[in-house]
Amino acid sequence: MTPTIWEVNTDPGWMLSFLRNRCSARKLRQFACACCRENWSELSDPTSRAAVEAAERFIDDQILSEELELAWRHAARIAFQYDDERADPAMAAAYAAYSHFSPHIRGISNIWISASEEGIFEWTRACMTLFIERPHSPRPIGSYHAQQEMRRRTYADLLREVIGNPFRTMKFASDWSHDSVAQLAQAYHHQPDASIPPILADALMERGCDDAELLDHLRSPGPHVKGCWAMDWILESTRSAKESH
Numbered sequence: 001m002t003p004t005i006w007e008v009n010t011d012p013g014w015m016l017s018f019l020r021n022r023c024s025a026r027k028l029r030q031f032a033c034a035c036c037r038e039n040w041s042e043l044s045d046p047t048s049r050a051a052v053e054a055a056e057r058f059i060d061d062q063i064l065s066e067e068l069e070l071a072w073r074h075a076a077r078i079a080f081q082y083d084d085e086r087a088d089p090a091m092a093a094a095y096a097a098y099s100h101f102s103p104h105i106r107g108i109s110n111i112w113i114s115a116s117e118e119g120i121f122e123w124t125r126a127c128m129t130l131f132i133e134r135p136h137s138p139r140p141i142g143s144y145h146a147q148q149e150m151r152r153r154t155y156a157d158l159l160r161e162v163i164g165n166p167f168r169t170m171k172f173a174s175d176w177s178h179d180s181v182a183q184l185a186q187a188y189h190h191q192p193d194a195s196i197p198p199i200l201a202d203a204l205m206e207r208g209c210d211d212a213e214l215l216d217h218l219r220s221p222g223p224h225v226k227g228c229w230a231m232d233w234i235l236e237s238t239r240s241a242k243e244s245h
């Protein structure tokens with residue numbers, strides 16, 4: 001893998017393998033949730049959506065692992081009941097919640113499974129793979145092969161949107177950390193709104209930011225998701241700056 005190949009790659013399985021031990025558990029979890037958000041209309045049961053929402057809150061330390069585990073159990077139970085096109089998206093939603101809680105949980109097959117970094121990686125991959133390889137589609141386009149190619153492209157783009165450029169060394173200058181920047185990043189995090197990223201780019205420039213890759217991404221049409229690498233990095237950086245004062 002090279003930076004150029006990363007930018008144009010359309011094999012999200014390979015890209016994800018490259019990220020093993022190279023990205024944080026937080027980003028992997030956000031990617032699993034983003035995969036589910038990408039297929040939100042297909043998560044027809046409220047328990048599936050609730051599991052993803054619980055996983056998102058868990059990433060933000062808003063709920064305890066016990067609450068997430070409960071949401072996962074409900075979602076997994078529903079997923080096992082399906083024997084039709086709803087089964088794979090429902091199971092993927094359960095996977096997105098699965099392994100988030102620690103240190104050990106009793107798994108589906110009643111085996112104690114570690115929620116280690118490796119576990120998070122594997123279940124994130126399982127979540128994405130279910131969406132890519134599921135046999136059914138409510139919107140069949142062309143052959144199954146063509147449909148899979150299209151899906152792989154979608155998840156490769158989604159992976160770039162959440163992870164960013166893994167070869168890039170990012171440095172958030174203290175001058176950029178300002179209430180206006182922090183508030184915009186917070187607002188987007190709570191309610192992703194496409195109008196916010198370009199406004200945030202302007203706010204950062206006013207603070208002296210000249211990071212072209214960051215500014216270009218914020219001004220790009222996206223689509224930006226919850227967990228967008230740029231928005232999330234700004235959020236985390238402004239939080240850290242506030243805590244250190």
Ligand SMILES: [Zn+2]
Nearest residue numbers: 224225228229
């Ligand atoms: Zn983005």
